[in-house]
Amino acid sequence: MSSSVTVFVTSPDTRSERRFDLHTSVGQLKNKLELITGIPVQNQRIELLNSEQETDPLVVLDDESKLLGFYGVRDFQVLRVVDTNPSISFTGQLTDLSQVEKFELSEDDYAQRRDTVLAYKQRNKIGRFAEKEAEIEKPLPKIDIPIGARCEVETSETDLHKRGTVRFVGPTKFGNGEGIWVGIEYDEPMGKNDGSVQGVRYFECKPNFGVFIRPDRLKVGDYPVEEIDFDDEEM
Numbered sequence: 001m002s003s004s005v006t007v008f009v010t011s012p013d014t015r016s017e018r019r020f021d022l023h024t025s026v027g028q029l030k031n032k033l034e035l036i037t038g039i040p041v042q043n044q045r046i047e048l049l050n051s052e053q054e055t056d057p058l059v060v061l062d063d064e065s066k067l068l069g070f071y072g073v074r075d076f077q078v079l080r081v082v083d084t085n086p087s088i089s090f091t092g093q094l095t096d097l098s099q100v101e102k103f104e105l106s107e108d109d110y111a112q113r114r115d116t117v118l119a120y121k122q123r124n125k126i127g128r129f130a131e132k133e134a135e136i137e138k139p140l141p142k143i144d145i146p147i148g149a150r151c152e153v154e155t156s157e158t159d160l161h162k163r164g165t166v167r168f169v170g171p172t173k174f175g176n177g178e179g180i181w182v183g184i185e186y187d188e189p190m191g192k193n194d195g196s197v198q199g200v201r202y203f204e205c206k207p208n209f210g211v212f213i214r215p216d217r218l219k220v221g222d223y224p225v226e227e228i229d230f231d232d233e234e235m
Helices: 024-038 089-094 107-114 117-124
Strands: 004-010 015-020 045-049 078-083 152-154 164-172 180-186 210-213 216-222
Touching: 004 024, 015 164, 024 045, 024 078, 089 210, 152 180
Parallel strands: 004 078
Antiparallel strands: 004 015, 045 078, 152 164, 152 216, 164 180, 180 210
């Protein structure tokens, strides 16, 4: 029967395969494990497990005078070394983040540094620092519709003539802001506004006499004001 065993030694920061003599006392083992794990002898709690996946140990090697053979250590079992006071252990100092002094940098200080990702993006005009292509203004089409001209607006209703006077020709702030609109003051209250839209005034007229349409929906010409004769309807 072999007088030594091969075991896996694990700790919070290390894992290794080691071979120990079964006649080694727990006290002697702790001295060896300090060199392997960096955990001081007085802070070691040695647990014996069948595998690394287990959480509950088979036994705790807590008597420094006893030999490994006394605890029945077998090949390929696990000796888990628990650090009972990581604040003073060398390896514990590497993993205990509470002892690490945090480096903090204000946004202003970060913005002034030249060795940062932000500075790199600024220098190379990447992302939000990329140069935006100048928006090319589309030329407005030339519309030959004089202010004050008489006009008639196309309609799908039979025998209905929507006539009025041109009061405005040009771009507006409503819609998508593109193209030309024609503002018309109707002869009758068949409109939608008083010459203003969304708080912006383009011309003056009575409420419901004003309307804005695209130039292709009207005809300019000598359209007289139609007089509505109510005599036939009066009794």
